[in-house]
Amino acid sequence: MNMPIPEVNSRHNAKDQTRFAALWRPALVQAFVKLDPRQLKRSPVMLVVALTAVLTTVLCFAPGGGVSTGVAVQIALWLWFTVLFANFAEALAEGRGKARADSLKAGSQGLTAQRRLRDGSYETVAASALRKDDLVRVVAGEMIPGDGEVIEGIAAVNEAAITGESAPVIRESGGDRSAVTGNTRLVSDWLLVRITSNPGESTLDRMIALVEGAKRQKTPNEIALDILLIGLTLIFLIVVVTLQPFAHFVGGSLPLIFLAALLVTLIPTTIGGLLSAIGIAGMDRLVRLNVIARSGRAVEAAGDVHTLMLDKTGTITFGNRRCSALHAAPGITAKELGEGALLASLADDTAEGKSIVEYLRQLHDFVDPPAGQFEAVAFSAETRLSGIDFQQHRYRKGAVDAVLAFVGMQRLEMPAALAREVERIAQSGGTPLLVCVDKRLLGVIHLKDVVKPGIRERFAELRKLGIRTVMVTGDNPLTAAAIAAEAGVDDVLAEATPEKKLARIRQEQNDGRLVAMCGDGANDAPALAQADVGMAMNDGTQAAREAANMVDLDSDPTKLLDVVQVGKELLVTRGALTTFSIANDVAKYFAILPALFAAIYPQLGVLNLMQLASPQSAILSAIVFNALIIIVLIPLALRGVRVQAASAAHLLRRNLLIYGLGGIVVPFAGIKLIDLLLNALNLV
């Protein structure tokens, strides 16, 4: 049922065609610009073709060996076409991203910022002059001048320029929603932002570099393939050079121009010419998915990922865990619990803490303790506690096991009514926070969060691709299990600290599996850095965005499914075209050799199955075919081979059959057809 059906990816067909109409002209110009040897040397195979083209161009003036000048000129021209077609493919791939890069650049031009000086006043500077740790103030209506972290304030931000999503999002200091992106617009209030990137390193800069493909580094896979292609080129060079002694042996001779042309038809020019376009097109598909990848390597790893780890709050759920109710322990009044919970939350600037304060202020009028008379204990993912020390009392709230440990109580010693309440909250998928003062339990706070829609279906699709999903969360096992059941993950790791998350990833990697991690919090940063594919939610913290090697601008963890798809398509497309290219070249050898030697070894006539008209015609037809096949395969290289859920072995067999067999058969038909055409037109 899950049959692999490699086919040309048609999802973007209509769009691609309209784009092509706008793109081919500039790409044609670029094809000539890219004849620059400094650019050509990035592809060793194409460099060899270019050098051969130069040689044959020179030989046109004295072809020798009975080759007519007309044929020599045609061979030289088609060799140049071969290089130009490969350049054209690359230019087309780059062109698709360039329009987006240009509009991104235009949006950031002339942007200014209000930078805070030491004395607290502000100066106006160009956004491009901002450096890490500068403090800037942004007010409603202004653009945020760079990537940064909100230090003070709360505001709605329209991120459409970057994400294409026009609904504003809330950004505030503290907690997991504190990161802002340059070139997004503040639509309300004001923010004080600490800039976190130096010029040239921001999200916007990375996006531009990515879509332009200019600074694209070759991935380890591409380098390995390059080495294989260079090896094949050397082997065929030796093959071609040894043909001449054979010819001499029987008193004949092959013209140098034939040998040069033969070399080009035999070396892997098809994949050599399309390799870079395949890589750029893959990255472009990612950008269109609104995912920014730091390296092509991560995208390829995504194609092979086995385990996907996801943080719960903010990744699987929306992450606005808010206080929805309080339940007092037996013998504690609502007022006592409220006061304790408020004190434990006053100095807590996480979203959870703020929501508790807000909730309680609506119910009671409390008098705040004067500032400076208490000592804040900030929340940390390690302790999973927060609160204050005030008038010799220690007010705390936090994860159930953490607070029980704090008051020195076993789980079973908890008052039965409170234990039931905690369980009820957890089973509903909510997060229970116990509240205590010193050794006394006051009650429990119910934090509510909502699972993002569509998650379950997408995880089922991931499972079909053979990817296991694991939810890792700092929350208690019951809440974790409830959310896990709702989201449909395969496994859960609850009460996890950042270390535990990291250890789990290392363990999977030690078992030889590639791991992807999706997260948003500062506490996810180590895991995001350790994972082979680390995808940060754009609306998460700056720490997570910096540690990850991909950022999803839509903050949708299920986007990983698409990234896996792009990675697989990239690997399969490259593999398929390599198979095709090599099979093709070997077939050409047998297709044209009999014709080439017909005059020298008349006995070979029996092998001349294709009955090509003459050695001249055989060589020219092969060169023409060799160039045209690049053009024919450009759409496949740019769109990618469509990959559907299937085992790797199945895919491999299927592709070997289609592209291997195809690669052997196609040249026989193609070269014969061109031979007939050239002769009909009297060109040889």
Ligand SMILES: Nc1ncnc2c1ncn2[C@@H]1O[C@H](COP(=O)(O)OP(=O)(O)OP(=O)(O)O)[C@@H](O)[C@H]1O
């Ligand atoms: N402001 C807070 N004060 C006290 N305790 C908190 C606070 N926020 C969260 N907790 C408790 O600490 C636990 C861990 O929170 P944290 O945000 O680190 O979770 P996490 O590891 O990111 O996992 P997830 O995001 O999936 O919940 C929470 O489940 C909750 O019980």
Ligand SMILES: [K+]
């Ligand atoms: K070739």
Ligand SMILES: [Mg+2]
């Ligand atoms: Mg989190």
